[in-house]
Amino acid sequence: MIHLDARMYFSCLSSQKASYDFLTACYKRRNIEDADALAYSNAQAFLHYNTQGLDLYEQGIRLPQSMKPLLYFYGAAHLVKGCLLTVCPGYPEQTSQLAHGVSARKRKKRDFVFLQDEVKIQHQGLFPCLAEYLFGISQFTELKIPMADLIAAIPEMITLLARQKGSTLAAVGNVQSKQIILPEAMCDGHHATWQTLLRRIASGLPKIQHYNQTSNGLEVLLEEVPSCMNNIGFFTAGNGTIYTGLVKNTTSGMSEMMIHYLLLYNLSMLSRYETEWWGDLLSLREDLDYQAISIYLDTAALKFPLLAAAWLNAMENGKNPGAAKRRD
Template sequence: MNNNYDFYTYLTSQQTAQNYLFSCYKEISEVDAASKSYENYSAFMYYLEHGKSFYEIGDTVDLFAKPVLYFYGMTHLLKGCLLSRRPNYPESTTLLSHGVTSRKRKKKNYSFMEDDVKVQKKGLFPYFSSHLFNISNMPFEKVKMEDLLSVIPEIQSFFNLQQSRRMIAVGSMDSRFLKFPTELLDNYHLTNKAFIKRIEPNLPLIEDLDIDKEYIQLKIARNITSSNGPFFIHMKDRTIYFPYQRNHFLPISEVMIHYLLLYNLSMLCRYEAEWWGDLLSSKSDLDYPFIRKFLNITAEKIPQILQHELLSVGKL
């Protein structure tokens, strides 16, 4: 795991973990911050420590085991984030399930890109989606893996090699201006006004608007700093990307996207030994380079995003 994630290590002591939780809980009404921070610091500390360890081990093993290690690393970090906002987490045993299901039996000519997962009403996925990212109404009941990969900015180079445009750059984290080519309107089947109305709920306040034949340019009240759909951020160059096609308009957090992909890959790794073994040994399918690329991205990006979530809630 990248050395930039020192905050996780810093919080793996009783004093720092308890002080951090106290700063989080004192902002929550009807919670005894001192008592709850003492009660929860140990679990919080180990969620982060174990999550960090899963990622570090995942970085050292062969590709065949990475999905499982990264998935459990992610779930532990998510639980740490939840405990910073939900002093009584987990409130029930129903929250301990993954909150997602995949097909039990794979078709003969199975393709990961064409596979899908189904979201459940209870479990970790809907719970963290609601309490970390304020998303209670999912825009889908089930979703295809290719559609999820299509909105990860760092994977766009692979789609570009296929001459398949999935996202476009519309701005930067360092600027309050967003610029959309008007050709998007044909893809979204929307007028200028309807397009702006469509994206407005996912943006800070729009302060200024300029429309000509080629572009729609917006000035927003504050910079976009979180990778939440339909605006996704490239972790290296800080560019903001937007879905080029209407069917990839997913107003959810990128954390949710990585969770669904990692869940399905970890299930394949654990329970579809023949398919997984063939994929890694023969490298015959298009799935292989996309899976390998995704695993490299998620290993670095998710700890980075979840660290930002922790830093945004509590202070030391």
């Protein structure tokens, strides 16, 4: 699944007939009444969300770095809305769901540092819909999410962070293996026993067959390979390596799709409304903020469409655990 090409996958849904068939199958699998009629009425919107989302990413790749966050964020929002239509045929059910669902600090200090910034999750809007309808998360223990936590949860940022104060991610497995090995340090970092940790991470993995404590940590054997890239609390690099956080923080209960949405939202706001700071960042290129943002934008350009395609592919095959948890 990690090698899935996003453009190729979405090209298979690039006609109204293909979109209709896809939605019909999704609705019937979830036993939604009037599946055929709802799929017919949503097919065109589903097609346009996907097409426009990918187009925004492809245009963003060609544009100067100063404009990338804006196109990437709205590309992500379009792809999220396409995913939502597969599990919530009435979306948007109210106008409040059209809001971003997250807010940023209104006033920046003179010595503003991106990695010290944070965003606040709102109770209504697109982000809460993304969390609940796609991943079964209806409540958050923390509403204010630091940028440092979000950046640290992206596997492609490990090399940069390791040169600074170290990465908080640990490699625990691969998408082609049924076994994951949780390091001993996780118990201390999460202030929990193995039994408590297993309960917390169970929703982010296929069913656990059995586990065994060793000198290396906890060896966990799954009933099937964790092929979906959108596991809660687990993050997948481009080479298929699966990572999880050694330390419990505000991203521990999130999927990578959710994390990218929050990062892209804040970066899009900075590029639009903090013009002087944004311009200095891109022209001077002199601190960790620039390095982190530059590497992250290159990652997000390729990875968010891949995450959306992976989510739809899992949904198509009836293997998405988050969508199955939706509270109707």
